[in-house]
Amino acid sequence: MFTALFGSVEVGVIYAIMALGVYLSFRILDFPDLTVDGSFVTGGATAAVLIVSGVSPVLATAAGLGAGFLAGCMTGILNTKGKINPILSGILMMIALYSINLRIMDKPNIPLLAEETLMTQITSWWQGLGIDSLMEGLLSSVGLGNFIPATWGIFGVMLVLTFVIKKLVDLFLKTEIGLSLRAVGDNTGMVRSFSANTDWLKVLGLGIANALVALSGALVAQYNGFSDVGMGIGMIVIGLASVIIGEAVIGNATIVRATLAVLIGAILYRLIVTLALRVEFLETGDMKLITAIIVIFALVVPKLVDKQKAKSRKKKRAEQLGAASANGGNQVAAAKSDL
Amino acid sequence: MEGTRLLQLNQIYKVFYEGTPDEKIALNQLNLQLNAGDFVTVIGSNGAGKSTLMNIISGNIFPDHGHVVINGTNMSSMPEHKRAKRIGRVFQNPLAGTAPTMTIEENLALAYNRTKPRTLQFGVTKKRRDFFREQLEILHLGLEDRLQAKVGLLSGGERQALSLLMATFTKPDILLLDEHTAALDPARADLITKLTKEIVEKFQLTTLMVTHNMQQALDLGNRLIMMDKGQIIFEANEQEKMALTVEKLLSEFQRIRGEALSSDRALLV
Numbered sequence: 334m335f336t337a338l339f340g341s342v343e344v345g346v347i348y349a350i351m352a353l354g355v356y357l358s359f360r361i362l363d364f365p366d367l368t369v370d371g372s373f374v375t376g377g378a379t380a381a382v383l384i385v386s387g388v389s390p391v392l393a394t395a396a397g398l399g400a401g402f403l404a405g406c407m408t409g410i411l412n413t414k415g416k417i418n419p420i421l422s423g424i425l426m427m428i429a430l431y432s433i434n435l436r437i438m439d440k441p442n443i444p445l446l447a448e449e450t451l452m453t454q455i456t457s458w459w460q461g462l463g464i465d466s467l468m469e470g471l472l473s474s475v476g477l478g479n480f481i482p483a484t485w486g487i488f489g490v491m492l493v494l495t496f497v498i499k500k501l502v503d504l505f506l507k508t509e510i511g512l513s514l515r516a517v518g519d520n521t522g523m524v525r526s527f528s529a530n531t532d533w534l535k536v537l538g539l540g541i542a543n544a545l546v547a548l549s550g551a552l553v554a555q556y557n558g559f560s561d562v563g564m565g566i567g568m569i570v571i572g573l574a575s576v577i578i579g580e581a582v583i584g585n586a587t588i589v590r591a592t593l594a595v596l597i598g599a600i601l602y603r604l605i606v607t608l609a610l611r612v613e614f615l616e617t618g619d620m621k622l623i624t625a626i627i628v629i630f631a632l633v634v635p636k637l638v639d640k641q642k643a644k645s646r647k648k649k650r651a652e653q654l655g656a657a658s659a660n661g662g663n664q665v666a667a668a669k670s671d672l
Numbered sequence: 673m674e675g676t677r678l679l680q681l682n683q684i685y686k687v688f689y690e691g692t693p694d695e696k697i698a699l700n701q702l703n704l705q706l707n708a709g710d711f712v713t714v715i716g717s718n719g720a721g722k723s724t725l726m727n728i729i730s731g732n733i734f735p736d737h738g739h740v741v742i743n744g745t746n747m748s749s750m751p752e753h754k755r756a757k758r759i760g761r762v763f764q765n766p767l768a769g770t771a772p773t774m775t776i777e778e779n780l781a782l783a784y785n786r787t788k789p790r791t792l793q794f795g796v797t798k799k800r801r802d803f804f805r806e807q808l809e810i811l812h813l814g815l816e817d818r819l820q821a822k823v824g825l826l827s828g829g830e831r832q833a834l835s836l837l838m839a840t841f842t843k844p845d846i847l848l849l850d851e852h853t854a855a856l857d858p859a860r861a862d863l864i865t866k867l868t869k870e871i872v873e874k875f876q877l878t879t880l881m882v883t884h885n886m887q888q889a890l891d892l893g894n895r896l897i898m899m900d901k902g903q904i905i906f907e908a909n910e911q912e913k914m915a916l917t918v919e920k921l922l923s924e925f926q927r928i929r930g931e932a933l934s935s936d937r938a939l940l941v
């Protein structure tokens with residue numbers, strides 16, 4: 334159980350980078366970008382092909398990120414220059430990317446288990462540090478000897494990487510370009526009247542968002558030990574689920590808080606899915622359905638809660654008013670009896 | 673600067689839904705010149721083409737024929753965001769001029785970049801914050817003490833005052849105000865009118881202001897134009913404007929158009 338939960342946190346941290354990308358397009362740009370399902374695979378495919386052909390894993394991963402950036406820019410160009418609506422631009426890119434990803438990989442699946450990847454590099458570097466045996470001793474001494482993960486290295490390094498990216502996103506959104514990017518999602522006409530090229534900003538924003546998604550895809554491929562043409566299906570919904578769950582739990586009052594919420598949301602999402610899959614009658618194939626249900630819940634429940642709150646507030650007010658008029662009536666009666 | 677030709681509109685023609693039963697000529701061969709330092713108030717019935725005129729100057733829409741020349745440069749086909757380097761705008765809707773989820777200082781930082789290319793520098797720095805605070809004091813609304821408040825939390829009047837400041841503190845060549853007090857209650861509208869007067873004087877801005885309120889059109893500015901059916905039907909220069917009253921304007925309108933005032937026209941008062 335602990336191993337399963339640890340695994341889901343580990344994976345959640347890697348997927349959090351993808352969720353940050355979805356946050357950028359969905360929340361910051363107010364652009365529901367479906368490119369994600371394709372660009373996630375593009376990242377994985379590009380990295381996998383390069384790793385297999387002997388390129389260093391770091392470079393291969395960076396190339397995956399770059400490929401995702403280009404894909405996002407294309408969606409932006411379809412929307413701003415082609416005047417195609419946001420959802421359709423994303424869907425078109427997603428479909429186009431499916432073929433492109435197959436072309437990149439030249440087959441539906443590339444195994445990486447025999448290759449040197451970022452994950453194998455991290456693991457061997459980490460083993461040299463001896464922290465795992467330290468943790469093992471620690472956990473054993475508190476009686477958790479059975480629940481020892483194979484390594485803490487990947488979790489540790491990915492956590493640091495994800496936090497660094499979160500911090501970079503926070504800082505970027507405070508720069509002059511970042512501010513105008515946020516304003517595009519908030520009030521496009523207004524930023525344009527302050528001489529910002531909103532088309533270019535949208536293209537850039539979608540490029541960055543999909544660069545993060547593709548980076549996450551490249552890391553996931555190396556983590557799983559393969560890149561598969563179908564590994565992006567439903568990714569946008571997973572990203573949305575992470576963003577929405579995080580906002581529900583942590584809130585989004587400031588940018589720093591909102592991006593933290595996305596990270597935590599991504600991890601919580603994985604935990605929820607892991608726990609849900611332990612329910613007897615659910616199978617791995619049900620994961621997409623579970624995800625959809627989580628998103629629906631996360632979207633509907635807060636609204637119901639608000640409605641309920643408003644209702645009880647109104648009821649209270651009505652009661653107060655009723656009480657007040659009743660008092661008024663009493664006073665009139667009292668005044669009359671005084672006569 | 674005084675006396676140089678700042679804005680020139682030549683034979684501006686704009687038709688919407690051309691060739692359909694809904695065809696509407698919004699601007700019909702309109703000519704207008706603004707000299708540096710001019711403050712022109714624009715009145716006219718609903719649908720006269722006042723907003724279309726503003727949109728054509730700002731580049732939000734493009735004329736079918738005619739030229740927009742700003743400071744000697746023909747800008748007829750230049751996109752809005754490029755022209756915006758020279759133009760400040762305040763809209764009728766107080767929600768239109770600001771970004772609600774961003775803070776007051778972030779909104780000011782956005783506006784600060786109107787004349788400068790945007791870079792990867794931080795938008796709000798210590799130095800800029802001091803500058804923003806100083807500018808906000810002009811408004812006398814205490815916003816200088818709420819730099820980190822989200823603009824969505826401000827009242828309509830406060831947002832419109834902020835929009836006005838954002839459009840002006842970088843000293844645009846031309847300031848366009850499109851009924852920017854019309855959506856406010858009378859007290860707030862008076863406040864914004866007063867601020868407009870102060871700010872235009874302080875920064876010496878060449879201004880074109882559309883208003884529904886004839887008295888306001890007479891109180892502010894050095895020139896007045898009246899529009900109807902996409903044309904300028906009446907113009908008053910500085911001396912003429914000083915002698916004008918609301919009654920005279922109304923009778924002028926009747927005389928030129930030869931129509932009794934419809935209920936819509938009565939809105940003009």
Ligand SMILES: Nc1ncnc2c1ncn2[C@@H]1O[C@H](COP(=O)(O)OP(=O)(O)O)[C@@H](O)[C@H]1O
Pocket residue numbers: 688689696697698716717718719720721722723724725
């Ligand atoms: N974007 C548009 N599309 C179609 N018709 C428009 C558009 N903008 C304005 N019009 C029409 O052009 C005419 C002038 O409108 P407008 O300039 O908004 O008038 P005003 O601001 O003087 O009330 C109106 O008949 C209006 O319906």
Ligand SMILES: [Mg+2]
Pocket residue numbers: 722723724851
């Ligand atoms: Mg109008």
